[in-house]
Amino acid sequence: xxxxxxxxxxxxxxxxxxxxxxxxxxxxxxxxxxxxxxxxxxxxxxxxxxxxxxxxxxxxxxxxxxxxxxxxxxxxxxxxxxxxxxxxxxxxxxxxxxxxxxxxxxxxxxxxxxxxxxxxxxxxxxxxxxxxxxxxxxxxxxxxxxxxxxxxxxxxxxxxxxxxxxxxxxxxxxxxxxxxxxxxxxxxxxxxxxxxxxxxxxxxxxxxxxxxxxxxxxxxxxxxxxxxxxxxxxxxxx
Numbered sequence: 376x377x378x379x380x381x382x383x384x385x386x387x388x389x390x391x392x393x394x395x396x397x398x399x400x401x402x403x404x405x406x407x408x409x410x411x412x413x414x415x416x417x418x419x420x421x422x423x424x425x426x427x428x429x430x431x432x433x434x435x436x437x438x439x440x441x442x443x444x445x446x447x448x449x450x451x452x453x454x455x456x457x458x459x460x461x462x463x464x465x466x467x468x469x470x471x472x473x474x475x476x477x478x479x480x481x482x483x484x485x486x487x488x489x490x491x492x493x494x495x496x497x498x499x500x501x502x503x504x505x506x507x508x509x510x511x512x513x514x515x516x517x518x519x520x521x522x523x524x525x526x527x528x529x530x531x532x533x534x535x536x537x538x539x540x541x542x543x544x545x546x547x548x549x550x551x552x553x554x555x556x557x558x559x560x561x562x563x564x565x566x567x568x569x570x571x572x573x574x575x576x577x578x579x580x581x582x583x584x585x586x587x588x589x590x591x592x593x594x595x596x597x598x599x600x601x602x603x604x605x606x607x608x609x610x611x612x613x
Contacts, residue, residue: 416564416595420585423567424576426512434510440523440612443500447602453527457500461534462491483562484539486555491534499537502526503562504569505545513575519612520605521573530601531569548588549580560592568598 436442443454451459451472459465462477479489479498491498506514506526514522525531543551548566552559563585570577577585589595 414589414592414594415597416560416567417586417589417593419571419597420563420567420582420589423570423582423585425579425582426576428578429511429515431507431511433515434507435613436506437613438510438519438522439506439514439526440519440606440610442526444523444527444606444610446523446527446606446610448607453529453532454500457529457532457534458491458498460529462498468493479534479536482536482539482555483533483558484535484543484553484555486557487536489536497537498534499540501533501535501540501543503531503533503565504575505543505547507545508547509573509575512570512577513573520608520610523606523610523612524602524604525569525573527606528569528601528604530565530572530598533565547578547581547584549578549584552588559588560595563588564595565598571597572601573604 443452445452447453447456449456455472455474458474458477459471461479462474463480464476464478465474466476467473468475473493474491475493477491479491481487482489482498484501489497502509504525506522509522509525514525539554548563553562567585567589569575
């Protein structure tokens with residue numbers, strides 16, 4: 376299965392439809408190499424603003440809008456969009472929107488095969504940059520439209536094994552990495568891409584952890600694409 380492995384360090388890319396993982400991979404290039412010190416992902420990580428973690432006070436999931444809002448207006452909710460993108464052998468209930476079954480083969484976090492069945496799912500849709508982490512690193516000060524966009528941006532979403540995801544919680548790179556070591560460079564590059572796109576800051580420990588991982592894969596590309604950083608005005612958050 377193709378993963379989030381996009382291209383050069385670029386400004387926000389406004390892509391209105393949810394693209395597949397392969398789409399994100401194919402749109403990129405290795406990009407600026409940053410004075411020979413590494414690839415686009417490492418260069419981007421080094422550029423992230425460092426600040427301390429703000430208090431979690433005031434955070435609720437509702438601050439990021441209703442779960443899985445159809446912000447790209449394709450008549451399918453965001454969760455189904457990501458399941459359709461990331462699973463194999465996908466089956467639907469009525470049409471080609473509501474995913475009823477499929478296989479995560481392999482799960483990027485555990486490198487195991489995981490079967491998805493609606494209602495008895497062993498698959499979660501992970502926010503690569505957890506929403507509570509984002510809240511403590513800048514999102515607290517955004518308007519609702521930007522928070523809703525982050526929560527539903529396919530650049531920040533990945534279908535994964537539920538147990539591995541729940542072990543992650545709201546951890547950042549300094550506190551949690553996928554057990555599947557072969558996926559860590561791709562995972563960290565995706566977090567860097569999301570934080571750069573949305574202007575989120577990182578802690579000093581987080582930045583050091585990102586650079587340590589990416590130093591081991593100096594050609595790592597930076598994912599691009601996803602949705603605009605402003606959700607349509609019809610979506611509200613509480």
